[in-house]
Amino acid sequence: MYRFLLTPRWLGYLALALVAAVVMVFLGNWQLDRYRGRTEINERIDAGQRMTPAPLRDALPAPTGGAGTAGPAPAEEKVYTRVTVTGRYDATNTVLVRGRTVDSRVGFEVLTPLVLPDGSAVLVDRGWIPPAPGGATARPEVPAAPTGDVTVVGRVHESESRPGAVERLDGRLETRRIAVPRLAHELPYPVYGAYVLLDEQTPQADRTFIAVPVGHTNNWQNLGYIVQWWLFAVMTLFAYGWAARREARRAAGLDKRPVDRAAEPVPSTPV
Template sequence: MYRFLLSPRWLGALALTLVAAAVMVWLGNWQLDRYRGRTEVNERIDAGQRMSPVPLTEAMSAPGGGAGKAGPAPAKDKVWTRITVTGRYDPTNTVLVRGRTVDSRVGFEVLTPLVLADGTALLVDRGWIPPAPGGATAQPPVPVAPTGDVTVVGRVHETESGAGTVDRRDGRLETRRIAVPRLAGELPYPVYGAYVLLDEQTPAADPAFKAVSVGHANNWQNFGYVVQWWLFAVMALFGYGWVARREARRAAGLDTERKPLDRAAEPTPSASA
């Protein structure tokens, strides 16, 4: 019944089905890797919110280059670590990060270098402020940074992708992306290879700032894609088998759709018989 499967047409259809199913399985495995990676990130975010702060040097290596150089990026398992560090803010090199959204409003995040006792600096995201009247890109007045020693508690945030551009507008540095290596080139000291989202500060931070929320990655979307692609692979194989079975039954004269017609064509037995 199934000898026809050895014909070139059916062998070609089988090969195409197997390739399609293999690609779908591969896509499912790829989404599974993304699901696991995003799950790990979410777990680190949650752990960072709960943990007690550790010294900065336990999360990041100090920059070893000269002025304008960024240090090494933190290890992935150190991103979102809650750290504490003491230094002095350098408001003259504050960086305004435009086009940032908090509570559905577009404004600026304010990065101010915290200069440590050894002369290195750490970029601290002090929070979000709305733009000045006149539009989303109108530079706002920036709350004054505390003078003297400041103790910061915050979470390590890796540098953002994309080099971005850094402009100087109205005497202030301004950018769209927080690309630490690019920003370091504008600063007069070595800079740590990631920045810190401020959680707490002593002296207290200005209430004009709004905390920058940390969004969790949508890992369940990736898990849904895993199920989808693997289900498509099963459906492709099932579809090939179903079509092949129907063809075999038709060739053997067992096509159920023809049975009623065959019975109607048979003569009705006479009453005398």
């Protein structure tokens, strides 16, 4: 009854269905890996918010190069770790990061190097401020950084990829991306290989600043893709089985449904 499955045509159908199903399962597994990776990131973000701050050097290797160089990037498990560090702000090398969005508003993030007693520095993202009147790119008035010793509590954030140009305008550095190695070239001391998102500061930070949130990754989207690809794989094999069963029933004369003859040519009537 199913001998037709060994014909070249049906063997071709089977091969096509199996290849398609394998590809779909592979795509589902790939999305599963992405789901697990994003879930781990979200768990680290949540854990970092709850943990007791650790000394900066417990989470981030100190730079070992000379001025204008950046230290090693943090280990993956140390990203979003809550840390504390004490130093003095170098307001002369403040960095304005333009085109940054918080609460659906476009403005600037303000980074200021915190110089440590050993002469190295870590970039501290002091927060977000709105642009000056005149548009999203209008340079804001940046609140002055505290003088003297400052103790910062914040979360380690890895350097951003795709570094852009860094310009010095009116005594301030400007950029669109927080690429630590690129920014380090503009600074007169070695810099840690990641920056710190400010949560708390002593003395207290200016109220103009809005803390920059750490957004969770959308791992549920990946979960939906997993179900989608695996379901497509099952549907592909089911469709092959359904087509084979229908062909077998037709060959055995068990499929009594009328055949549509509309597309068949009408025989000519003899004159």
